[in-house]
């Protein structure tokens with residue numbers, strides 16, 4: 001239906017241009033054909049330009065999102081011992097964070113904890129070694 005409509009508009013415009021020139025003693029059909037083709041070309045150019053602009057805009061949005069990712073992402077290691085795949089996961093602090101491991105396809109939950117130390121206290125080994133992220137405190141040994 002839209003194609004039919006487009007052809008109708010194309011023909012009408014072409015006929016109008018050809019008709020005007022016909023009054024100036026130019027033969028009708030060649031002008032009609034030429035303006036028909038010219039309109040299709042212009043339409044294609046316009047469409048190409050529009051898709052290109054949309055693609056550029058899309059890329060800009062993607063880049064912005066990637067930037068936000070690197071600001072609020074964590075390098076997470078898959079807890080499955082056979083996998084241990086490391087991947088950058090986007091993190092939202094006030095929500096429960098889950099992701100699917102791209103390597104083994106398992107669903108993984110990310111717990112985020114914070115542990116405080118006096119700035120003067122030297123921290124030598126992994127500060128989260130005995131930390132229970134679910135309860136937010138160290139395991140009782």
Ligand SMILES: [Zn+2]
Nearest residue numbers: 078083101104
């Ligand atoms: Zn995995």
